Amino acid sequence: MSSKRSRSRATGRVTLADVAQAANVSPITVSRALRGERAVDPELVARVQAAVQRLGYVPDPAARALASRHGTQVALLVPLLSNALFVDLVEAAQRTLTRAGYQTLIGVTHYDPAEEEQILRGQLLHRPAGMLVTGFDRSDTTRALIAGSGVPCVHVMETTVAEGVYSVGLSQEQASMAMTRHLLERGRRRIAFAAAQLDPRTLQRLEGWRKVMRAQGLYAPTLEWLNPAPSSIGLGGVLFEQIIGQTPPVDAIFFCNDDLAQGALLAALRLGVRVPERVAVAGFNDLTGSDQMLPPLTTIRTPRAEMGAAAAEMLVNLMRGAPVGQASIDVGFELVVRGST
């Protein structure tokens, strides 16, 4: 097709040089016209765009990444994909980023700081244009890696007001306090808190529960059931069996995540323990299926899709050097009262 290449490493793809030639301008003008960097004569821009259309030119991300400081990929770091919570987050962020012309590099850390660091190093090699990470809990090395990279970064799930830190999330502690208060309002007194995984956000929920319970003089260490194993429906059932056998009996169980609570409700059915009469059961996150349980599960709805979209939008502005409203967005939460409490 093109004939101006000497040997034959030509890839056959239409290049910026081809567009420049067709539009009768220099390559650098094409580059600037396309990126909207610096002002370019509107007439030249029009000519360039016409040539781009005609030739079907698509910029080469590898070349762009090599020549400039960053490419068009955005690194996403989440703990797990097996938790619907993060899938919703990822899908929403991906949608927004794709529309803005960015590709997504998804890294799954499995709540492991060492793995997170390794993944991040790999992603950084690709010179991402930006990154979206979950929460604030990570190794000092990873933190330094992020800061030192100069790559714009937005934190999701939690918020902070620290200088130069961007975040979109909600107060896990406030949400947990709201749920605990709800249980108190329902007349419950011996409210157990059951958790798995014990990641930072789970511990923030624990703290919220503790605060409210202490303020009421109802706190007791024996009401805390903390299990570092991964959260699952099965584990919820196991925890329920343990807790329900406790004396003096608890009259409510607040699970740190819906999957545990769902498992508990199923175990209750199996064991013939009446919910909420004998014991109230509450969850967190409003995951798929919680509204279908028997009885339907009372929980905290966390706006994952909204969070993912808002964080991605904030990041796009950062990457483009556009103004970024507030650096910290609290998307809030909603107490969803159903039959289980």
Add this chain to the structure above:
Amino acid sequence: MSSKRSRSRATGRVTLADVAQAANVSPITVSRALRGERAVDPELVARVQAAVQRLGYVPDPAARALASRHGTQVALLVPLLSNALFVDLVEAAQRTLTRAGYQTLIGVTHYDPAEEEQILRGQLLHRPAGMLVTGFDRSDTTRALIAGSGVPCVHVMETTVAEGVYSVGLSQEQASMAMTRHLLERGRRRIAFAAAQLDPRTLQRLEGWRKVMRAQGLYAPTLEWLNPAPSSIGLGGVLFEQIIGQTPPVDAIFFCNDDLAQGALLAALRLGVRVPERVAVAGFNDLTGSDQMLPPLTTIRTPRAEMGAAAAEMLVNLMRGAPVGQASIDVGFELVVRGST
């Protein structure tokens, strides 16, 4: 640090040239020694590797992608991330690929051929070293895009014996036939087949059920309950309510996916319909929670992790030009009989 750069676009990173200088060989020798391409004098290889260690050299994927035909990223195409099935697949594939030195580019197609095509175009721009796609059902354009790209491709979930096509999967039809026969052996006669989403693999399961039912002279169109809406626990409940009201009554319902079956079991509890006495309920895929249901769900266990790992391994061999045993691997399935049938 290094001082041989003229202007100042130096990125500060250690380059292949730095390694070459330190090892006292030419850059191209370093390149070859590192990639294991062509034979290189063992002594030089050792010197190069020592220099790499000492300087902490890490190859730049962008430069590599630009200079060669492909980079170190692998494109992954899945329909959904909100189905645990695909998450298991992705996680397993990602683990194997990461270990082999490849990064993963995950694309979510939402079962939309147009979206799949668009995502693939975007991924191809990054010159992936390989790609992993779900099944065989896609637009002709997408198919041509894959073939024309020359990028090694492995298909997951289904298998085929077509020339030059690589696949790792299982026979959806065989699995479906096995489940239908199991229900027959349990003495069931009016076995309904209920499905959502209606993607290709679901239709293959439908076909398996049809074959067995027809062979027994038990087939009736009114036993088919096909709903194009996305599969979900909630929809399973809705379908169950519809089907259970049918006359003459069905004595078994085979759901094409576990989430539907789980919803059905919850609906049965809600409605007071006894399972399996009044009606048997079966699912497919053995998803999280199915063993916790009341009664526990009989289903088909599909080895997702194994599939993802095997497909990734096959792809790694293809990318490296290494021998690839068989081009089509059938990972099989397992009938898991629990209380619901």
Add this chain to the structure above:
DNA sequence: CTGAAAGCGCTTACAG
């Protein structure tokens, strides 16, 4: 507002 030159950090293709 526009451009010629140099360079990003690798690998290909050709020689020897």
Add this chain to the structure above:
DNA sequence: CTGAAAGCGCTTACAG
């Protein structure tokens, strides 16, 4: 088995 040259397709930094 090893290397000098050229090039992959863009953008930076410097001029004007």
